Amino acid sequence: MTRVAFVTGGTRGIGKAICERLKADGMKVAAGYSGNDEAAKATADELGIMVVKGNVGVWDDCVRAAKEVEAELGPIDVLINNAGITRDGFFHKMTQEQWGEVIRVNMDSVFNMTRQVIEGMRDKGWGRIVNISSINGQKGQVGQTNYSAAKAGMIGFTKALALENAKKGVTVNCICPGYIDTDMVSAVPENVLAGIIAGIPVGRLGKGEEIADMVSFLSGERAGFVTGSTLTLNGGQYMAA
Numbered sequence: 001m002t003r004v005a006f007v008t009g010g011t012r013g014i015g016k017a018i019c020e021r022l023k024a025d026g027m028k029v030a031a032g033y034s035g036n037d038e039a040a041k042a043t044a045d046e047l048g049i050m051v052v053k054g055n056v057g058v059w060d061d062c063v064r065a066a067k068e069v070e071a072e073l074g075p076i077d078v079l080i081n082n083a084g085i086t087r088d089g090f091f092h093k094m095t096q097e098q099w100g101e102v103i104r105v106n107m108d109s110v111f112n113m114t115r116q117v118i119e120g121m122r123d124k125g126w127g128r129i130v131n132i133s134s135i136n137g138q139k140g141q142v143g144q145t146n147y148s149a150a151k152a153g154m155i156g157f158t159k160a161l162a163l164e165n166a167k168k169g170v171t172v173n174c175i176c177p178g179y180i181d182t183d184m185v186s187a188v189p190e191n192v193l194a195g196i197i198a199g200i201p202v203g204r205l206g207k208g209e210e211i212a213d214m215v216s217f218l219s220g221e222r223a224g225f226v227t228g229s230t231l232t233l234n235g236g237q238y239m240a241a
């Protein structure tokens with residue numbers, strides 16, 4: 001059976017690597033994106049996948065995006081909540097905008113998108129939801145009270161939703177990547193990033209493909225017994241229990 005996967009934030013960075021991998025696994029894949037039309041077109045052409053524009057922090061955009069994917073590819077069997085942004089800054093200097101944007105795009109998005117697909121998955125008796133959280137949701141990070149709060153929120157969401165749907169053939173898991181070689185990480189000030197890399201036992205940034213491999217397993221037929229898990233993929237930077 002050909003599964004349909006929707007990857008939010010799927011046209012760049014980790015999301016793009018996930019799309020490529022799920023397509024190679026034989027799925028029909030659609031990638032969501034919010035602003036960068038040029039990158040979206042390039043990814044659509046390169047990978048031969050559908051792309052859908054919309055802001056995952058906005059409910060109506062998610063309703064429309066899910067409908068568009070379903071109309072073109074069929075009901076969504078696999079949802080990867082990957083879209084995320086940073087608006088880093090010390091909390092004592094943080095604005096309401098920095099806080100609100102990050103909570104909407106990284107946290108509200110998980111409700112907005114998952115709510116579109118969960119009933120269909122339950123009715124079908126099969127579904128895979130993978131939430132891309134972060135090492136910084138596990139350990140905290142200076143300059144990221146907003147991001148760490150949202151990413152930690154995804155972990156709790158994952159566990160509760162996994163419990164609710166375990167008997168329905170729907171698994172819900174969470175991956176916490178460490179620092180991966182993406183545009184988001186390149187935006188960290190150079191001296192700060194050098195210090196972070198020095199603290200990664202494996203001695204380098206991670207690669208999008210390394211996250212995509214784990215997503216591939218969790219999204220597949222053989223992962224039915226893995227649910228409610230938080231998987232830590234960070235080169236040894238933080239060893240969560």
Ligand code: CAA
Nearest residue numbers: 086088089090134135141142143178179184185188189192
């Ligand atoms: N712990 C404690 N204090 C620190 C600190 C740290 N790690 N880093 C800096 N400080 C102190 C400085 O020493 C300085 O103190 P003084 O004023 O007494 O000298 C003070 O904080 C201000 O430092 P800056 O001038 O550097 O502050 P800034 O406001 O310009 O920048 C920052 C602060 C926004 C936190 C900046 O350092 C930064 O962007 N850090 C990177 C945060 C980060 O790792 N983001 C991850 C993005 S990637 C991602 O999120 C993906 C993922 O999932 C992993």
